[in-house]
Amino acid sequence: MPNNHFKRGELYSFITGKASIAIARRLQKKFNGAGLNLTIEQWSVLYHLWKADGISQQELCKATFRDKPSITRLVDNLEKAGLVKRVASENDRRINCIYLTKQAQKLQQQSMDIAEETLNEALDTVDPEKIEICKQVLQVVYDNLK
Amino acid sequence: MPNNHFKRGELYSFITGKASIAIARRLQKKFNGAGLNLTIEQWSVLYHLWKADGISQQELCKATFRDKPSITRLVDNLEKAGLVKRVASENDRRINCIYLTKQAQKLQQQSMDIAEETLNEALDTVDPEKIEICKQVLQVVYDNLK
DNA sequence: TTTGGATAGTTGCACAAACAACTATATGCC
DNA sequence: GGCATATAGTTGTTTGTGCAACTATCCAAA
Numbered sequence: 001m002p003n004n005h006f007k008r009g010e011l012y013s014f015i016t017g018k019a020s021i022a023i024a025r026r027l028q029k030k031f032n033g034a035g036l037n038l039t040i041e042q043w044s045v046l047y048h049l050w051k052a053d054g055i056s057q058q059e060l061c062k063a064t065f066r067d068k069p070s071i072t073r074l075v076d077n078l079e080k081a082g083l084v085k086r087v088a089s090e091n092d093r094r095i096n097c098i099y100l101t102k103q104a105q106k107l108q109q110q111s112m113d114i115a116e117e118t119l120n121e122a123l124d125t126v127d128p129e130k131i132e133i134c135k136q137v138l139q140v141v142y143d144n145l146k
Numbered sequence: 147m148p149n150n151h152f153k154r155g156e157l158y159s160f161i162t163g164k165a166s167i168a169i170a171r172r173l174q175k176k177f178n179g180a181g182l183n184l185t186i187e188q189w190s191v192l193y194h195l196w197k198a199d200g201i202s203q204q205e206l207c208k209a210t211f212r213d214k215p216s217i218t219r220l221v222d223n224l225e226k227a228g229l230v231k232r233v234a235s236e237n238d239r240r241i242n243c244i245y246l247t248k249q250a251q252k253l254q255q256q257s258m259d260i261a262e263e264t265l266n267e268a269l270d271t272v273d274p275e276k277i278e279i280c281k282q283v284l285q286v287v288y289d290n291l292k
Numbered sequence: 293t294t295t296g297g298a299t300a301g302t303t304g305c306a307c308a309a310a311c312a313a314c315t316a317t318a319t320g321c322c
Numbered sequence: 323g324g325c326a327t328a329t330a331g332t333t334g335t336t337t338g339t340g341c342a343a344c345t346a347t348c349c350a351a352a
Contacts, residue, residue, distance in 0.1 A: 011261055015173060016190055018211055019284040020163025022291040027161060028310085041338060044162055058300060065164055070339055072302055077337075094300040094347045115157055122287045133276050134283040138165040141268045145168040174340085187308060204330060216309055218332055223307075240317045240330040 019122075027118045036111060037081070043111055045074050046083065046100070050108045054097045056089070083107075165268075173264045182257060183227070189257055191220050192229065192246070196254045200243045202235070229253075 013019075024040050031038050038046075048063040049055065055063075057071045064071070075098060078084045083104040089095035123131055159165075170186050177184050184192075194209040195201065201209075203217045210217070221244060224230045229250040235241035269277055 011258075011265060012190070012193060013284070013288075014265060014281070015166070015169055015186075015261060016211070017163050017166025017170070019287040020161070020166050021211065022288050023161055024163070025310090026291045039337065040161075044158070047158060056300075065162070065167065066338095067340065068301060069303080069341085073338070076302095092300085092348070096301070112157075115161060119157060119160060122290055123283075124290050126283055126286050130279050130283050134280045135160070137269075137272055137276050137280040138159070140272050141165040142159075142168050144268055144270050145172045171340090185307065202330075212308095213310065214331060215311085215333080219308070222332095238318070238330085242331070 023118060023122050026121065027115060030114045030118055031111065034110065034114060036107065036114075038107065038111065041074055042078055042081075042083070043115075045071070045078060046104055046107065046111070049084065049098060049100050049104070050112075053100050054087075056095045056097060058095070060098065078104075169264060169268050172267065173261060176260045176264055177257065180256065180260060182253065182260075184253065184257065187220055188224055188227075188229070189261075191217070191224060192250055192253065192257070195230065195244060195246050195250070196258075200233075200245050202241045202243060204241070206244065224250075 027043075028040050031040070031043070044064050045060055048060060052059075057068065057075060060066075060071050060075075061068055066074075075084060075086065075096075079086065083101055084098050085101060086096040087099055089097050173189075174186050177186070177189070190210050191206055194206060198205075203214065203221060206212075206217050206221075207214055212220075221230060221232065221242075225232065229247055230244050231247060232242040233245055235243050
């Protein structure tokens with residue numbers, strides 16, 4: 001029997017990711033409350049564009065851990081909202097480079113502040129060493145399954 | 147500045163819950179591979195019915211951390227699949243008691259085994275003490291935000 | 293140079309989530 | 323009894339996800 005054998009009652013919340021769902025909901029509420037008309041999923045795309053503007057949809061797939069159709073539709077909606085635009089690559093016409101609009105650039109500071117605030121609320125009273133261990137475990141889980 | 151202040155680069159995967167998404171995808175693939183025609187969300191409803199058959203939709207909302215419309219539709223689909231049936235409560239006709247069919251009872255052992263196997267794969271090589279700390283942290287996160 | 297395979301992106305479909313607005317039933321209070 | 327209010331559940335709409343099938347473009351080898 002593997003040493004990580006799980007007791008029945010402990011299995012559920014690990015699989016369902018209750019904690020990350022709670023974080024996402026809190027963040028969404030804060031976005032709404034701040035008048036940011038933005039879903040968490042859209043924000044996750046902008047997050048990577050703020051780090052590297054003009055990357056392709058394929059690169060957004062890898063970065064956000066989503067499949068191609070999901071990114072197609074997120075970019076569709078971001079484009080409708082006037083936050084990004086698709087520009088066909090000069091070198092390879094299969095590729096769309098995704099560029100932030102000025103409007104999207106304005107959202108960076110505020111939304112990142114809200115995200116950080118949310119995480120601080122989530123991790124309030126938690127020993128920083130335990131947070132570090134938790135992050136390590138989640139990273140190994142991800143690496144084990146990807 | 148709170149002692150849990152997050153560095154930018156660390157913020158993203160905590161918020162997006164990459165690890166639990168990876169777990170859910172792996173579990174879904176295993177269900178599909180085993181010929182279980184069942185989504186993870188449907189399984190999460192059955193999970194609670196296996197523990198307490200005949201509970202109401204409202205109780206399923208609390209147990210699965212979902213809102214009422216989500217449960218309505220999950221029960222719709224489970225009912226279509228012949229896995230549960232709605233029975234109006236005798237005492238209070240507003241309430242639907244949700245009962246497992248024989249077909250659903252047969253799925254318990256196999257699907258729980260697969261779930262446990264998935265978690266063991268996810269947590270392979272992780273020190274059990276660290277898993278314990280990780281579970282604690284995630285529980286506190288949940289309690290902080292709920 | 294043509295052709296076959298790989299890569300980038302899109303579309304259709306089924307399922308699920310969040311929110312608001314709705315129906316039906318129960319309950320408590322006058 | 324009758325009305326206000328709370329509770330259980332449903333429905334409509336928008337958004338997102340996963341899968342399969344599709345188009346367009348690129349590239350490399352015959």
